[in-house]
Amino acid sequence: MTGSPKQVVIVGGGIAGLATTFALQERAAEAGIPLACTLIEAESGWGGKIVTHKVGDLIIEAGPDSFLSQKPWALELCGKLGLSGRLINTNELHKKTFVFSRGRLRELPEGLVVIVPTKLGPLFRSGLLSWSGIARMALDLVLPARRGAGDESLASFFRRRLGHEAFERLIEPLMAGIYAGDAEQMSLKATFPRFLEMEQQYGSLIRGMLAGRSTAGPGPRHGSPSRTMFVTVQNGLGEMVTALVGRIAGAGATLMPARQVVAIRVRAGRPGVRTYDVVLENGSAMSAEAVVLATPAFVSAELVRPLSPVSARMLETIPYASTATVSLAYAADALGSSVGGFGFVVPRMEGRELIAATWTSLKWAHRAPPAQALIRCYVGGVGREAILKADDERLVQQVRAELRSMAGIAAEPIYVEVNRWERGMPQYTLGHLDRLAQIKSSLGNYQGLYLTGSAYRGVGIPDCIRDGSETAAEVIRYVAARQ
Numbered sequence: 030m031t032g033s034p035k036q037v038v039i040v041g042g043g044i045a046g047l048a049t050t051f052a053l054q055e056r057a058a059e060a061g062i063p064l065a066c067t068l069i070e071a072e073s074g075w076g077g078k079i080v081t082h083k084v085g086d087l088i089i090e091a092g093p094d095s096f097l098s099q100k101p102w103a104l105e106l107c108g109k110l111g112l113s114g115r116l117i118n119t120n121e122l123h124k125k126t127f128v129f130s131r132g133r134l135r136e137l138p139e140g141l142v143v144i145v146p147t148k149l150g151p152l153f154r155s156g157l158l159s160w161s162g163i164a165r166m167a168l169d170l171v172l173p174a175r176r177g178a179g180d181e182s183l184a185s186f187f188r189r190r191l192g193h194e195a196f197e198r199l200i201e202p203l204m205a206g207i208y209a210g211d212a213e214q215m216s217l218k219a220t221f222p223r224f225l226e227m228e229q230q231y232g233s234l235i236r237g238m239l240a241g242r243s244t245a246g247p248g249p250r251h252g253s254p255s256r257t258m259f260v261t262v263q264n265g266l267g268e269m270v271t272a273l274v275g276r277i278a279g280a281g282a283t284l285m286p287a288r289q290v291v292a293i294r295v296r297a298g299r300p301g302v303r304t305y306d307v308v309l310e311n312g313s314a315m316s317a318e319a320v321v322l323a324t325p326a327f328v329s330a331e332l333v334r335p336l337s338p339v340s341a342r343m344l345e346t347i348p349y350a351s352t353a354t355v356s357l358a359y360a361a362d363a364l365g366s367s368v369g370g371f372g373f374v375v376p377r378m379e380g381r382e383l384i385a386a387t388w389t390s391l392k393w394a395h396r397a398p399p400a401q402a403l404i405r406c407y408v409g410g411v412g413r414e415a416i417l418k419a420d421d422e423r424l425v426q427q428v429r430a431e432l433r434s435m436a437g438i439a440a441e442p443i444y445v446e447v448n449r450w451e452r453g454m455p456q457y458t459l460g461h462l463d464r465l466a467q468i469k470s471s472l473g474n475y476q477g478l479y480l481t482g483s484a485y486r487g488v489g490i491p492d493c494i495r496d497g498s499e500t501a502a503e504v505i506r507y508v509a510a511r512q
């Protein structure tokens with residue numbers, strides 16, 4: 030296909046916008062379609078939530094610190110960027126995770142597959158659940174599956190299958206660590222549809238988990254045989270962003286950092302065929318045949334409001350949780366034996382401020398020099414946002430008080446860094462998938478306008494990359510059909 034290049038504007042230079050641009054260039058080249066991509070980002074730096082700071086020999090992740098290898102899309106992208114050799118696994122020597130429960134840290138039992146336990150003996154020995162809690166959990170093997178296709182909250186589903194105690198003490202803290210959300214409000218269908226399928230197929234989560242293990246055979250346990258469940262990049266996830274930006278710029282994309290998109294307008298076009306003006310804060314505008322909004326849902330809501338008030342209303346109903354990460358570096362010998370394993374999670378029922386803490390320099394190599402230890406604490410989230418009202422100094426004091434009482438860490442840190450993520454984590458609440466369907470249909474008149482990013486079909490980095498790539502495929506089909 031020849032002719033003048035088709036203009037595509039991507040708004041938002043987080044991982045979703047970057048991955049969309051990369052995939053657009055790749056797919057356009059394969060299809061022989063001349064495409065001119067422009068990526069616009071409000072901040073001066075690229076990567077959105079992915080922010081890596083190098084402080085001396087410390088590598089500090091302000092936002093995400095790793096990604097799941099089981100979902101292959103981030104691994105694949107790293108391969109294409111030539112980063113496979115830069116990926117690092119978790120340090121299996123320290124492979125233990127703890128739950129803070131009834132006054133102390135207790136090790137998560139062996140046999141926990143994702144979040145559902147499959148071995149009852151280790152679970153009992155962990156002291157996390159009472160005998161009666163474990164017996165109730167085992168009822169999962171005989172309880173009938175729920176009928177009806179409606180959505181259900183994570184809390185309702187797991188309480189129904191595994192009982193109150195297993196939910197509150199084991200499952201809730203592991204899920205809160207991922208979504209910073211409230212399991213009473215979160216949609217099972219939008220977050221963990223696999224568990225629903227297991228209930229339907231096997232009548233039991235435990236049986237479904239065991240069956241999944243045996244059919245997986247002796248081969249790779251995760252996306253790749255040599256990868257642990259979570260992986261990261263040697264110098265931090267920022268390395269992935271730098272490589273992506275270099276690659277898309279090298280392939281001819283126009284990159285516009287520190288530019289805010291304030292409106293999307295429809296230009297007169299042939300009936301049924303739209304052309305858009307993407308308007309910047311300085312009043313300038315660029316014309317595009319397709320526009321991809323890879324911005325948070327509340328930003329996209331404002332951008333589409335003049336075109337489709339209904340879509341805007343639906344988009345702004347996607348709630349966001351605010352969180353903060355607090356990284357603390359210590360002299361390694363000051364911590365003694367108080368720190369071991371990958372870190373711990375804290376059940377909401379414990380009524381504490383911390384959601385989780387990671388012993389970063391034990392979990393990953395290359396994060397701190399040998400004489401130092403790096404810890405990262407995670408606070409905030411739905412229903413626990415009060416702590417974020419404190420200024421940085423007070424926030425650090427509160428986090429240190431929690432570390433002292435939960436993990437016995439009283440030492441003075443040698444470096445502290447607070448990173449706040451206001452409205453940083455989209456929440457897939459009950460009815461999320463219906464909401465997405467309504468947004469799609471209400472934007473039906475605006476061919477060539479697309480939404481991607483963490484607000485919709487997966488919050489993790491691999492899902493954002495997959496969604497960006499699928500969006501790129503739709504754009505290419507659309508542009509090709511317009512020739």
Ligand SMILES: Cc1cc2nc3c(=O)[nH]c(=O)nc-3n(C[C@H](O)[C@H](O)[C@H](O)COP(=O)(O)OP(=O)(O)OC[C@H]3O[C@@H](n4cnc5c(N)ncnc54)[C@H](O)[C@@H]3O)c2cc1C
Binds near residue numbers: 078291324450
């Ligand atoms: C503290 C924290 C820890 C996390 N940990 C993990 C983890 O370990 N592993 C994992 O897989 N996921 C993790 N996540 C989730 C994951 O990091 C995010 O869901 C993902 O990075 C979001 O990518 P995105 O591109 O959709 O959005 P963003 O990264 O938010 O990018 C959107 C971009 O749009 C830009 N923008 C906004 N408005 C405009 C405008 N008007 N004009 C132009 N640009 C605009 C923003 O500046 C931003 O750069 C974590 C998230 C947080 C907050």
